[in-house]
Amino acid sequence: MGTNAVPADSDAMKPHVVVLPSPGLGHVTPLLELALRLVTHHGFRVSFLNITTEASAAQNQLLRSPRIPPDLHVVDLPLADVSTLLSSETTVVVRLSLIVQQSLLCLDTLLTEFTPKPRALIIDLFCTQAFDVCEQLSIPTFTFFTASSHLLAFSLFLPRLDREAEGEFVDLPRPVEVPGCAPIRTGDLLDQVRNRKIDEYKWYLYHLSRLPMAAGILLNTWEGLEPVTLAALREHPFYGQIPIPPVYPVGPVIKEAGAQCVAWLDRQPPESVLLVALGSGGTLSGEQVTELAWGLELSQQRFIWVVRTPSDVSANASFFNAGSDADDPKSYLPEGFEERTGERGLVVPSWCPQVEILGHAYTGGFMSHCGWNSTLESVAHGVPMIAWPLYAEQRMNATMLVEQIGVAVRAGEGSGGVIGRKEIEKAARMTIKGEEGKAMRHKAKELKQSASETLRNGGSSYESLASLSDQWRA
Known part of the structure; x- marks a missing residue:
C-alpha cells in the first residue's frame, strides 16, 4: 500500500503525524507545505497520504519532487473504483467527495499499521469522512482549512442560514450578514451554495457541518491579514455556541521559491x-x-x-x-x-x-x-x-x-x-x-x-503551529 507505510527504525522515535489532502493541486500543495514545515521546523516525521484516483500529472510530479526530505513519507492509497459513481457531468466537489469516500475505505487498516501510533491526523475540508475512522482509533483529527478565515466564518454560519433562509441565497434582498465579519454580497457567494437543490451544495454542507468534530482548525492566514475575522472566530458568541474547536492561524503556508531563475x-x-x-x-x-x-x-x-x-x-x-x-x-x-x-x-x-x-x-x-x-x-x-x-x-x-x-x-x-x-x-x-x-x-x-514577521520564531503563526506541535508531543 504505497511507499514507506511503516517507518524505518532511524526515524521511528520522532513524533509521527499523518496528513491527508483531497485531490487537486489547490488542496495538495498547502498540505504538503504544512507537512514540510512540520518536518523541517518542528522535528516531526510525517506520513503524507496521496489519493491516487484521478490524480493529475502535476500532483504526481509535485509529490515526487526532490524537495521531499527523508522524514516525509508519501504513501500512495490504492486506486478506488469510482466508475459507477462518476460521469462527465459530475461537478468538482461531488467528484472530490466521492473519490475521497471510496479511497478512505482502507484508512482504518492503514492507520493501525503505523508504528508508533500517529499523534494526529490533519485533513482538509473534503476529507471529513476520516473523523469517524479516527474517533474509533482515538486519533485526534485536525482540519487544515486552506481558504480564507472569512470563508470559514461563512461556512460555519451556513447551517443556520440553511435552516432559516427561504429560497436561494443568491436571491436574498441583502448581503449575507456573517457574525462578526464583513457582509458577503449575494453575487460573491461561492459556487457551491448558489443552488441548494444540487448535490454540490449538499456535499459542501455535509463537510462543513462536520467541522466542529475536529480537535482544532488550522488556518492558512495570519493576524495581520484577517484580524477582524480571526477575532470574531475566537470571541463572537455565535461561534462559541456551535461550538467550534480552537483555531490556529499558521499561514501563510505557501510554496518556497527554489533556485530557478527566470531568464526572460x-x-x-x-x-x-x-x-x-x-x-x-x-x-x-x-x-x-x-x-x-x-x-x-x-x-x-x-x-x-x-x-x-x-x-x-x-x-x-x-x-x-x-x-x-x-x-x-x-x-x-x-x-x-x-x-x-x-x-x-x-x-x-x-x-x-x-x-x-x-x-x-x-x-x-x-x-x-x-x-x-x-x-x-x-x-x-x-x-x-x-x-x-x-x-x-x-x-x-x-x-x-x-x-x-x-x-x-x-x-x-x-x-x-x-x-x-x-x-x-x-x-x-x-x-x-x-x-x-x-x-x-x-x-x-x-x-x-x-x-x-509572523513566520519567524516568535511570530504569531510560528508560535501557533509550535503550540500544536507541543500538544502532539505530549
Whole structure:
C-alpha cells in the first residue's frame, strides 16, 4: 500500500503525524507545505497520504519532487473504483467527495499499521469522512482549512442560514450578514451554495457541518491579514455556541521559491512585468482568451502569460488534469499575437514556476483568479493583483482584496460574461504604471513584511503551529 507505510527504525522515535489532502493541486500543495514545515521546523516525521484516483500529472510530479526530505513519507492509497459513481457531468466537489469516500475505505487498516501510533491526523475540508475512522482509533483529527478565515466564518454560519433562509441565497434582498465579519454580497457567494437543490451544495454542507468534530482548525492566514475575522472566530458568541474547536492561524503556508531563475525576467526593468496565471484548474472560453490577448497587447505592458486550452463548458475544466495540457498556443491565440508582442511578452503553455516569478524583483503585478493559495503567494511577495475570479469562493476573495485589503483592482465586470479588451488594457496599465498601482504595491509590501514577521520564531503563526506541535508531543 504505497511507499514507506511503516517507518524505518532511524526515524521511528520522532513524533509521527499523518496528513491527508483531497485531490487537486489547490488542496495538495498547502498540505504538503504544512507537512514540510512540520518536518523541517518542528522535528516531526510525517506520513503524507496521496489519493491516487484521478490524480493529475502535476500532483504526481509535485509529490515526487526532490524537495521531499527523508522524514516525509508519501504513501500512495490504492486506486478506488469510482466508475459507477462518476460521469462527465459530475461537478468538482461531488467528484472530490466521492473519490475521497471510496479511497478512505482502507484508512482504518492503514492507520493501525503505523508504528508508533500517529499523534494526529490533519485533513482538509473534503476529507471529513476520516473523523469517524479516527474517533474509533482515538486519533485526534485536525482540519487544515486552506481558504480564507472569512470563508470559514461563512461556512460555519451556513447551517443556520440553511435552516432559516427561504429560497436561494443568491436571491436574498441583502448581503449575507456573517457574525462578526464583513457582509458577503449575494453575487460573491461561492459556487457551491448558489443552488441548494444540487448535490454540490449538499456535499459542501455535509463537510462543513462536520467541522466542529475536529480537535482544532488550522488556518492558512495570519493576524495581520484577517484580524477582524480571526477575532470574531475566537470571541463572537455565535461561534462559541456551535461550538467550534480552537483555531490556529499558521499561514501563510505557501510554496518556497527554489533556485530557478527566470531568464526572460532578468532582461526586463524592475517591477515592470505582469504575471497572468489563472490557477491550476482555471480555464477561459475561446472568446475570453481572444479578448485577454488583445487587452495585453493593447496595454503595451510586459507580461508572462500562462495559457491553457480554452473551454466553453466550465471555468474549472483543468481541475483534475493540471499539468497535462500540451497543446500549441498558436492554435487558439489570435494570429500573429506572439510575433507582435515579441520581447515584451512571454507565452508559457499550461504551467510556470509561479512562486519564483512572484518573488522576482522585476515582477510588478499578478493577474490572478484569486484562489487562496495564489492570493497568499502574491501578498507574501508584495505583488499587487488584478482580480479575475473564476469559480468556488474566488469572488469573495476578490472583493476582500479590492475593498478591504486594498491590494487589487478588478479586471473588469464583463458584458455577457466576457471581460473586454479595453477593460483588460486599462487594468494592466493601472496596475503596472498608474498611481493606483503604486498605492496597491505599497500596501502589498507592508503585508509582505507582516507575512515574514509572523513566520519567524516568535511570530504569531510560528508560535501557533509550535503550540500544536507541543500538544502532539505530549
